[in-house]
Amino acid sequence: MSDELKVSRRELLGTMAAAMVGLAAGAEPTPARAATRSAPPRALPARREFIIKNAHVLTMDAKLGEIRAGDIHVRDGAIVAVGANLSAPKAEVVRAEGMIALPGFIETHWHMWGAVARNMAGPTENTGYFYISRLLGQFFTPEDNARGVRLALAEAISSGITTVTNWSHNLLAPEYADAEIKVHKEVGARARFAYGYSRKTPPDATLPLNDVARVHRQWFSDAQDKLLTLGIAARGPETNSIEICRQEWAFARERGLPITCHMGTSMERVKKRQGIQALAKAGLLGPDVVLIHVTNNSPEDLKLLADTKTPVSLSPYTEMRTGFGIPPVGAFLRAGVLVSLSVDTTILCGNADMFAIMKAIENIENGLQTSEFAIAPQRVLEMATIDGARALGLADQIGSLTPGKRADIILVRSTDVNMLPFTVPTRMIVQAAQPSNIDTVIVDGRFLKRNGKLTTIDLAQLARDAADTIERSRKEASKEGAEKGINQLFTR
Numbered sequence: 001m002s003d004e005l006k007v008s009r010r011e012l013l014g015t016m017a018a019a020m021v022g023l024a025a026g027a028e029p030t031p032a033r034a035a036t037r038s039a040p041p042r043a044l045p046a047r048r049e050f051i052i053k054n055a056h057v058l059t060m061d062a063k064l065g066e067i068r069a070g071d072i073h074v075r076d077g078a079i080v081a082v083g084a085n086l087s088a089p090k091a092e093v094v095r096a097e098g099m100i101a102l103p104g105f106i107e108t109h110w111h112m113w114g115a116v117a118r119n120m121a122g123p124t125e126n127t128g129y130f131y132i133s134r135l136l137g138q139f140f141t142p143e144d145n146a147r148g149v150r151l152a153l154a155e156a157i158s159s160g161i162t163t164v165t166n167w168s169h170n171l172l173a174p175e176y177a178d179a180e181i182k183v184h185k186e187v188g189a190r191a192r193f194a195y196g197y198s199r200k201t202p203p204d205a206t207l208p209l210n211d212v213a214r215v216h217r218q219w220f221s222d223a224q225d226k227l228l229t230l231g232i233a234a235r236g237p238e239t240n241s242i243e244i245c246r247q248e249w250a251f252a253r254e255r256g257l258p259i260t261c262h263m264g265t266s267m268e269r270v271k272k273r274q275g276i277q278a279l280a281k282a283g284l285l286g287p288d289v290v291l292i293h294v295t296n297n298s299p300e301d302l303k304l305l306a307d308t309k310t311p312v313s314l315s316p317y318t319e320m321r322t323g324f325g326i327p328p329v330g331a332f333l334r335a336g337v338l339v340s341l342s343v344d345t346t347i348l349c350g351n352a353d354m355f356a357i358m359k360a361i362e363n364i365e366n367g368l369q370t371s372e373f374a375i376a377p378q379r380v381l382e383m384a385t386i387d388g389a390r391a392l393g394l395a396d397q398i399g400s401l402t403p404g405k406r407a408d409i410i411l412v413r414s415t416d417v418n419m420l421p422f423t424v425p426t427r428m429i430v431q432a433a434q435p436s437n438i439d440t441v442i443v444d445g446r447f448l449k450r451n452g453k454l455t456t457i458d459l460a461q462l463a464r465d466a467a468d469t470i471e472r473s474r475k476e477a478s479k480e481g482a483e484k485g486i487n488q489l490f491t492r
């Protein structure tokens with residue numbers, strides 16, 4: 001009970017703070033801000049019946065395997081059939097000669113609000129990621145968070161990521177969650193909205209659970225719409241007491257909401273807090289919990305994860321960039337732990353490129369094992385597709401091109417210079433392909449990118465919006481930095 005009271009009070013304060021920000025903005029509207037109001041959302045493209053003809057199909061389905069000159073028949077957002085020489089007289093034909101077709105990539109941890117602060121993490125403690133993201137984030141309005149999510153989604157779709165996990169942790173008030181969810185609805189990519197906290201959430205309080213319940217009721221009551229699913233993003237036992245975790249997990253599990261939290265970012269923390277063992281002891285591990293990073297762990301930790309079927313999410317570029325360590329990919333696999341892949345934050349890692357992430361994972365593991373043969377590209381591609389789906393509990397719907405599953409499909413040009421000549425498609429995708437090779441992105445049977453162009457996002461408007469947000473928040477952050485004697489926050 002006392003916790004609920006705390007939550008209500010915090011939410012009230014958050015709402016008041018947001019209202020005050022609104023008032024302040026209203027008192028001094030800058031011309032730039034007024035000129036960059038987002039346009040009203042467009043309707044999502046219709047789901048049509050179509051057949052993709054003559055692609056080289058990597059189904060990622062163990063039984064169907066790889067199909068040369070393969071066809072994919074799609075109706076009402078579902079895959080009807082996959083095979084060679086399919087007939088579908090009523091379906092629109094999508095010619096795909098020279099394309100590799102595969103399931104869209106599935107991403108399992110991304111702080112999307114921060115996309116508008118791309119590259120803002122500097123090379124010193126006073127300009128680095130943790131300080132800067134906290135500093136900038138506090139000046140974000142709900143609209144700024146929304147712009148971040150829209151930019152992240154634009155990049156996701158551009159680069160063939162059809163499912164994202166919006167690991168939302170700059171939720172300064174309930175309006176921020178609503179603003180982010182609206183963008184997901186408007187853009188149409190598949191997403192898990194993992195309702196988190198803000199850097200201002202007191203460590204001795206839970207997430208704003210009654211607002212999570214409100215969001216669940218308000219935005220997720222339509223059981224038919226499976227494009228957007230809800231989960232919670234917890235701080236976890238390395239930064240919270242296990243008692244807080246217990247309360248958050250109980251809330252989520254009562255409602256069937258999946259859980260995610262960061263873990264094992266330093267060996268010191270692993271030794272001091274024993275996060276995974278604490279979760280295990282409290283019965284808080286399981287297939288419904290995605291643990292992020294776990295770059296530092298003990299053999300006992302890995303056994304507990306495998307025994308409880310708890311998946312992990314690796315984001316190699318941020319893990320290395322921020323010094324969490326080299327992701328121990330093979331250690332997880334040998335222990336029998338499910339591994340999925342993620343972007344984390346482009347504040348740190350620069351871009352959202354699942355091809356680069358896969359290639360990094362392949363090379364890191366071979367480098368760690370000092371072997372050319374430690375991990376195969378096919379295994380890495382599974383992590384970016386079917387294993388991502390398994391980690392999110394969505395493998396019955398996505399992750400492979402299997403009849404009956406939803407149609408989340410990407411077409412990758414094999415005729416671009418970096419792909420020539422056509423050799424072994426799996427290796428071409430993991431080792432040679434780049435986001436610029438993505439021709440078509442289909443989510444739930446809707447074309448969100450076609451002939452290289454996004455269909456649900458106005459990129460010119462988005463560019464203006466992103467520039468406006470980062471210019472304003474940088475100014476405010478620099479002012480606050482200077483007051484603390486920290487200058488040149490963004491120059492080196």
Ligand SMILES: [Zn+2]
Binds near residue numbers: 109167262
């Ligand atoms: Zn993270």
